[in-house]
Structure formats: structure tokens, C-alpha cells
Amino acid sequence: MTLLRIQxxxxxxxxxxxxxxxxxxxxxxxxREAARQEVWRQGRTPAGDPVFVGVTNGRRHVRLLYDVEVHPDTVP
Incomplete structure (x- = not known):
């Protein structure tokens, strides 16, 4: 499986x-559902649940980081 990092x-x-x-x-x-929807929006198929891996540093512009396994046949 291929991992996709979602921010x-x-x-x-x-x-x-x-x-x-x-x-x-x-x-x-x-x-977690928003991360899953982002994977679908990018045209890929999730192979499992998104896994939270952390947050970016920032005072105003913070991003949540999720890793999502995707099916390899959907990766461009």
C-alpha cells in the first residue's frame, strides 16, 4: 500500500x-473524516482509516497531519 500525507x-x-x-x-x-474526504477529493481510494501523526508549528496557520493508506492502483 502507498501512504498519502494529508494536511x-x-x-x-x-x-x-x-x-x-x-x-x-x-x-x-x-x-479524521475530513482527511478521508480529502483523499477522495484527490481521486484516490483510501485503503484504511486515516492515522493522526501530528500538527504543524504555527500560531495562526496550523495544519493537522494525517497519513492515509491508499490503493496503489489509484495513485497517479
Missing amino acids: LASDPGTARRVLHLHRQGRIHHDS
Whole structure:
């Protein structure tokens, strides 16, 4: 399988909340679904659930980072 890194624009408050949930072993369902939708938007087929890997540094422009496995036959 091929991994695709997805970056979702976020605000600092949401990024802190997602990171906090991740550290508790929980999932922020809205951002995970947004990552899945971004994979579909790029014309690729997800092969599994998006995996949260972190946030970018930034005061105003924060991004949530997700890795998503995609089927290799959908990668251009």
C-alpha cells in the first residue's frame, strides 16, 4: 500500500483538542473524516482509516497531519 500525507487547515484550539484526544488514545472524528474526504477529493481510494501523526508549528496557520493508506492502483 502507498501512504498519502494529508494536511488539513485548522485553528490552534482545534489542533490542541485533536492532539489531546490523540494522547488519550481517542479519535477526533470530524478531522479524521475530513482527511478521508480529502483523499477522495484527490481521486484516490483510501485503503484504511486515516492515522493522526501530528500538527504543524504555527500560531495562526496550523495544519493537522494525517497519513492515509491508499490503493496503489489509484495513485497517479
